[in-house]
Every structure is written in C-alpha cells, then in structure tokens.
Amino acid sequence: MTAAMVEPGRESGGRTWEYLLQSWRELDVPEGWRAEIDRGQIHLVPPPHRHHNGIAARVQRALYGVLPPHWEIYQTLGIHIAALDKLYMPDLVVVSSEVVEEVEAEVSDPVDAAEALLVVEITSKGNAEDDRKKKLWAHARAPVPVYLLIDRFDAHGPTATLFTEPQNGAYRHADRVAFGDELVLPKPFGLKLDTRHFPH
Template structure:
C-alpha cells in the first residue's frame, strides 16, 4: 500500500503564505484562512455554531440599514499575511465587485462576528479581534456557548489605541444601539 504524497501547499514558502496565495493554491479545503502567513483549516462545525450563525445572520439582515449587507464566511484581506474569515460580517454594499470576488477589505467592514468553537478559542478570543481592530473594523462580536445558548460579547474599536473595548455582555437578549439598533432573543 503506497501513501499519496502531501500536496505542495502543505509546505509553506519561506516567509509564509500571502493573502493572494489563497486564491492561487489548488484544492485548499473550504474556509481556509490565513493568519500570520499560516494556513488555518477549519474543523467541522457544531450544531450550536450553525444555529447561532443563522440566528444572528437573520437578525443582522433585518436590522441593517440601507447600504449595508450581511456576509457569511467570506475572507477579509487585512494585510499581506492575514486573510481571516469572520463567521459573519456587515459590509458596505459598494464592497461587492462581482460573483468571482473572494475577499473584502477591512475599510468596507463595519462589524466582524466570530462564533467560538473549541478549536478556535485562541484565534477568536485574542488573535482575530486584535487583527480586526488594528485593521480598523469598528465593531466586533464574540459569541460563546453557555450550555448551548449563545452569549454575545460586544466590542467597539477605540481609535486612540486601535484595540477593542467591551460594550456589553448579552445572555438572553441582544439589545443594542450600535452599529445599528437591534433587539434579538438569544435564549
């Protein structure tokens, strides 16, 4: 029995992969992200993750004012070595350039949302929020599971420090005024 060789893209080039490489590498698994020049492969999603995404996506679509769209699982090119894929993002309608588009730019993003899973805790709690804030994305939500019920942690970017500051923790209802008014039952 012979073992198939590893694909070339498993061996990063000197200096790591670039944001443009995500569009050129053949046969990458779906939802591959680029963090600090490294390819990150997503594990299978849980029912909690998918249900929470659906709930928040519908709520954001209903509340978003004209000129804004909700996108699910599209990468945002933060810089040459970082192209993460927020679970949800609220983006300017004008950011859409056509059906072959594979990423958005941070200046078009108003909100990035990450639903935390076991394998993504470090990235979703620390690495990605720091990168989103440094790139100028004004709002960030981190969603955690409390025994199967979503808990939403909301943040706003402080332009003086280029980092997020907490604006709320929501257990049963997500009731906010920014980035736009929303009232969503979470439980």
C-alpha cells in the same frame, strides 16, 4: 481547530504575503471548510457544529431587519487585515455590497477588513481562544468598528460580547451578556439582539 497548514516555500522570494494570497486563491477547499492566512501560514478550518450554524442563522435573520438595502451579510467572505497581513473568514461580515461587487468577477480576493461594518465570530471548541484574543486584537487593528463575539464555551457559561470603539489596536468598550439576555448593537444598527434562543 486547524486541520492543515500550507507554508510558503523558498520560491516566494521574500514576497511571503503575495505568495500566500496567490496560494489561497488557488486552493481547492472542501465544501464547508474555510482557509485563513495567519502567522505566515494558510490554515484550513473544518466545518462548525450545527449549533454554531444555528446561532449564525439567528443573528443573520435579526440583522436583516435593520440593515439598509446597500448593506449585505456574508458568511464566506475573506477579509484582509492589511496592517498584519492576516486573512480571516469570519462567521458573518456586514459590508456595503458595493465593496464586494467592485472586485472583478474572476478574482476571489478578500476585502479590506477596514471596510467591514460588523464582524461576528462564534466560537468553536477548538478555536475559542483565537476568537477571544488573536482575532479580537486583529479586528481592532483593522479597525473593524463593531466586533461581536458569541462564545458558547466561556468558562462562566455561554456569553455574547460586543466590542466597539477601536482605538490604537484595542477596543475601548465591551458589553457582555449571558445567553438569555439582550445585547444592544449601537447605531447604525440599533438592534436589540435576543440571545434567549441561541443553541449551546
């Protein structure tokens, strides 16, 4: 759920993205909340449910078993979809540690979403449609090669869907399983993700 929005004022002088990014850098966001930029606004997103965090922890643990040492998993990393001037903070992002470490220590700029190897979004009741549609499309445009959508609120029951092969702003391939089944992440991950113990 979007809790608050900050819109650019007239002082932005037509440089909406630069103004929003500077405002995003300077925000004092309450602990556990996230700030994202979408549709020319800064949105504050409240902390998720504990089941949401439980799923993120299980996925992160599974990924650590297959990642090479120079890849890392980040939970509060902003990613910039440059083609759309959007900034999201996914639940999990896998990216080379070099990409994150090359930024100056004093700067909290997002990384280019095209540098992400995997993005994971876990739906909350208030933002499920955003994760299913808006963020799916944005990550395909970036392009992020692998987008994992874990949907606790799917109308047909909790599901996990793996989107791969982004092309022309859309993912060409999708594998969807119900909670309880295995979902196979492609190379370079080569991971069989067991969803049996995902809380919902």
